[in-house]
Amino acid sequence: MKTTILSIGVFVLTSFTSSIAEAADTVRLCTYNVLKYSVANEDGRVPHFQRILNTIRPNVIVCQEVDAGDIGPRWITDVLTYGSFASSPFIDGEDTDNMLFYDQLLFDLVDQRRFGTDLRDIAEFRLATKRTDGTEQDTIVIYSVHLKASDGGENAAQRGAEMLTLLQNVRSHPYAVIAGDWNIYGTSEPAYRHATASDTLRRFIDPLGSSWRRNIASDARFYTQSTRNALAGCGGGVGGGLDDRFDLIVVSEQLFQRTIVSTYTHFGNDGIPRLNNELDDPENTVVDADMVAALKCASDHLPVYVDVILGDVQASVSDPTSGSWLRPNGTSWLVQSSVPQSPWSITDVRGITVASGHTTTEWTPIDMESIPHGVYGVTVGSQRAVVVR
Incomplete structure (x- = not known):
């Protein structure tokens, strides 16, 4: 599985065009x-x-x-x-x-x-x-x-x-x-x-x-x-x-x-x-x-x-000013937050939440095997990203 991630400041499904412009x-x-x-x-x-x-x-x-x-x-x-x-x-x-x-x-x-x-x-x-x-x-x-x-x-x-x-x-x-x-x-x-x-x-x-x-x-x-x-x-x-x-x-x-x-x-x-x-x-x-x-x-x-x-493009999601990070790891994504029990969610292009939860460890794995290939918005605490799976 290939996963591409773009760090962005604001994620709004109704303005997907501007949100993904740099990633695809x-x-x-x-x-x-x-x-x-x-x-x-x-x-x-x-x-x-x-x-x-x-x-x-x-x-x-x-x-x-x-x-x-x-x-x-x-x-x-x-x-x-x-x-x-x-x-x-x-x-x-x-x-x-x-x-x-x-x-x-x-x-x-x-x-x-x-x-x-x-x-x-x-x-x-x-x-x-x-x-x-x-x-x-x-x-x-x-x-x-x-x-x-x-x-x-x-x-x-x-x-x-x-x-x-x-x-x-x-x-x-x-x-x-x-x-x-x-x-x-x-x-x-x-x-x-x-x-x-x-x-x-x-x-x-x-x-x-x-x-x-x-x-x-x-x-x-x-x-x-x-x-x-x-x-x-x-x-x-x-x-x-x-x-x-x-x-x-x-x-x-x-x-x-x-x-x-x-x-x-x-x-x-x-x-x-x-x-x-x-x-x-x-x-x-x-x-x-x-x-x-x-x-x-x-x-x-x-x-x-x-x-x-x-199209898609490799992009880093590291943001030194944020308390949350996201990185691909095989068939999973790893999310990190300095704030315990930070909420995370994955949303498709229709605005439907396909997965959600809270961080449990320093690096919390999210299993993506059951989620179809596509474009998703990922929110972890205050950090937001657009991801092409």
Whole structure:
């Protein structure tokens, strides 16, 4: 077992990004159906995409419904202005296509593949983190999907077959993501079950769980489509209001241990039930009117993002001003405190305490064998640390 520890002054789960920045790269992944985007079909949408993505500020974006490769230079110049981005080479398949954008300061694009289905290609993008400041290199594989649309048993079966095509070709890299426009109408659909069931070819985890349903007020916070009803121009698209969770990000079991679940966001969805109504009917409480207008015009889908942690770096936890210390010791961690019976706790990225107790000796062992691999906050007395197990 390899354990990496970083000493920090403050540990707050809701600000994990800043807490872990020195120990590993916290990477924001985003999926966005960009509604038949090409320069020829921009329809005034570039400023809207720029406003949206410069607010979200993802490090990696996978786009669906790409109609032409000219999205690459256009977005790098005029949309993703907050970073140093590159795009994947455009591959023109059947129907609309996929495109990857990634921060060149964080990643190298290793390769990409396509898997054909009866309707359109599924894209695979393999990224490697850059080695910086001693950070170990990680590889992440991202699958971008745009499954068959429309309700009904035949369409659901086709979505299931498309997902099976992906899973039959999935790589064995531990860190993998399936993201995109799934077009599913519930968790009982074959496509969702093929990806998330415990007995599937390779299991992926929905960070938000599998209890959500469509078009029901109590689950309104999950919905990503449609942002509008009747809207002239703005790339076309469909109406119908916000009542479906079509856009999802699911992660491999290994990556789930490094997924900051609290960051999973359907950007622009404030959780207010507006079934079959537009994003501002009733008034949106999480983004202002200008952002609502941007989201409605840019696409009929909301972007979805989540933060994951990649890479790790060896770091000392020794702090001469503190009465508590922490060090790895085989399959255990040793904690030390000059104050007898100091409380200690281990907390995962969801804020759940997975172990706790009090120091009993000068060096108290904490057995980590039963705790899954992942990223944890460790508190011993007044000393706090972020640990990658």
